[in-house]
Amino acid sequence: MKLIAFDADDTLWVNEPNYVDVKQKLCEMLSHHVDEETLAVRFYDAQIRSLNTFGYGAKSFMLSMIETAIELTNGTITGTEIQQIINVGRKLLDFPIELLDGVAEVLETLSKHFDLMVLTKGDLFDQESKIARSGLGHYFKHVEIVSEKDEQAYLRILQKYNVQPADFLMIGNSLKSDILPVVHIGARAIHIPYATVWAHEQVVDEQLVGKSFTTLNSARELLELLETIKGAT
Template sequence: MKLIAFDADDTLWVNEPNYVDVKEKLCELLSHHIDQETLTLRFYDAQIRNLQVFGYGAKSFILSMVETAIELTNGAITGAEIQQIIDVGRRLIDFPIEVFDGVPEVLEILSKRFDLMVLTKGDLFDQESKIARSGLGHYFKHVEIVSEKNEQAYQRVLQRYNVQPADFLMIGNSLKSDILPVVHIGGRAIHIPYAITWAHEQVADEQLTGKSFTTLGHMRELLDLF
């Protein structure tokens, strides 16, 4: 293999639980305006709609929260309440990075044998900040932050580094973003599931039929595999 790429959020460090906590706080703030089930559904709709405009990441999440609050209250939400939502959302910008157990050990060993890359999607500033705060950046020869992780994005990255798909390995927690697109272009992929998966990243079982990839239960199992 010429290049091994790692997803970042929920592969190298904890991420999704922070977003779940902020969404629950939004439900609390708006509980006197709307029921939680309706808010959850409408907020998800806003997130998906805004992906086309704002992309992934904390800023898009915060804007979707504000937009949802305005829509569901028919504009009755106060400026003070909007400020509360923004303040809660800011927690997503600078939360302490909790690196998963075993990750530094694995990266230390693999970085001596292979060229490693962080290949993640989202807001450039947000992702660069998380990589820096994680203390893992020195293990990676390359960092690629893309707006979407699909077949075209992977092909562009591989062309940029003059790597053939057969010589590329992607490791991540998302079947939709980290595994299936890589398999489809002829690359290799290792799935390390995380306990929480955002609904937008979930895939139906039939989409996995006939797809060849490896699933591991823990990052340290990579060392045994290699």
């Protein structure tokens, strides 16, 4: 293998639970305007609309919260309430990074033998900040932050680094973004599931039929697996 890429959020560190927590605070703030189930549906719709304009990340999430609040209150929400939403959302831009079990040790070992890359999607400032706060940046030879992780994006990155799909390995928690596009271009993928998955990243079982990839329980299992792969190539 010439290049091993890691997803960032919920692969290297805890991310989605922070968004779930902020969403719950939004529900509490708007509980006197609308029930939680209605808010959840309308907020998800706002998030999907925002993707086409603002992309992924904390800023898009915050704008979706404000848009949802305005819509569900028919514009009667006060400036003070909007400021409260902004204040809660800002926590997504500087929350303490909690590394997932075994990640630091695995990266330290792998970086001595392989070229490593962070390959994540989202807002450039937001993702760069999380990488810096994580203290993991020095393990990675390359960092790629893209607007979407689809087949075209992976092929562009492989062409940029002159790497063939057969020599590339992607490791991540999202079947939709980290696994299926990589498998489709003929590269290798390792799925490390995370307990909390955003609805937009979920896939149905039918999409996995005939797809070849490896699933591990944690990052700690990577070292033994990669030694096996390395010895077989």
